[in-house]
Amino acid sequence: MSFRLRFESARGFTLTNILLYSVVPVLLLMVWEFAVRVGWWPKTLIASPLDVIYDLWQLLISGQLIRHTGASLFRLFSGFLIGTITGVLFGSWIGLSKLGEKLLSPTFQVLAPIPPVAWIPLLIITLGIGEGSKIALIAIGAFFVIFVNTVQGIRGTDQKLTEVALLYEKSHTDLTLFVLLPSAAPNILTGMRVALGLSWVLLIAAEVIASSDGLGWLIWDARNFSRPDDMLVGMLAVGILGKISDSAIIALQKYALRWYQGFKGV
Numbered sequence: 140m141s142f143r144l145r146f147e148s149a150r151g152f153t154l155t156n157i158l159l160y161s162v163v164p165v166l167l168l169m170v171w172e173f174a175v176r177v178g179w180w181p182k183t184l185i186a187s188p189l190d191v192i193y194d195l196w197q198l199l200i201s202g203q204l205i206r207h208t209g210a211s212l213f214r215l216f217s218g219f220l221i222g223t224i225t226g227v228l229f230g231s232w233i234g235l236s237k238l239g240e241k242l243l244s245p246t247f248q249v250l251a252p253i254p255p256v257a258w259i260p261l262l263i264i265t266l267g268i269g270e271g272s273k274i275a276l277i278a279i280g281a282f283f284v285i286f287v288n289t290v291q292g293i294r295g296t297d298q299k300l301t302e303v304a305l306l307y308e309k310s311h312t313d314l315t316l317f318v319l320l321p322s323a324a325p326n327i328l329t330g331m332r333v334a335l336g337l338s339w340v341l342l343i344a345a346e347v348i349a350s351s352d353g354l355g356w357l358i359w360d361a362r363n364f365s366r367p368d369d370m371l372v373g374m375l376a377v378g379i380l381g382k383i384s385d386s387a388i389i390a391l392q393k394y395a396l397r398w399y400q401g402f403k404g405v
Contacts, residue, residue: 191371191372207354222284222338223285251283281337281338291326292326342354354377
């Protein structure tokens, strides 16, 4: 038996692909709707898919969902952007410089294992319960993920590439911009994707603990006051926005690494 390896730049939205993508979600929705309708799951604890869709429409019309979504997206992308920029900068310095490694690496090695949610009490004490503490929490989580991937990407550069650059008497700047950073780009972009997923987790945690708006607050408030339809709408909104943001990172990854040929599956 032989296998044909297909390497494609993009897969089309054919009818077959759409059907394959839809099988699991449709089955889950059908089981969910049936379980609620026959009373296996009480409506006071969990709403049916049809009730969630209706509530989603009502929240959109009233503007509540848009308001909560806007607040969450502002916090998410502010923290993620800060964490990404600082993570790449410090990661590049430590990856490129032995001095930077000696000065900062021991400190970061102690701080990196601390779970990001453990920073919440300290951030509330120092920054209060306003936007600053929420953005800072997301920035801290994103920073360490991208920092580690940046260092690993630079230090993982093939030694032969640097030897060739030095053989052609390239400057340190050229070596950094055209050899080391492009070599580290797959690691950095993968780190950005992981950091974005973590940022969504930290966003919800921050909004649950100290907030009066946002999707995390909507989910928690609906849970406390027995509004399962609102709770599931909030969860659905997070899932959809998370998928869209992840797809944006994937698109950036494909564009930035269009020169990179990788295995696409059997």
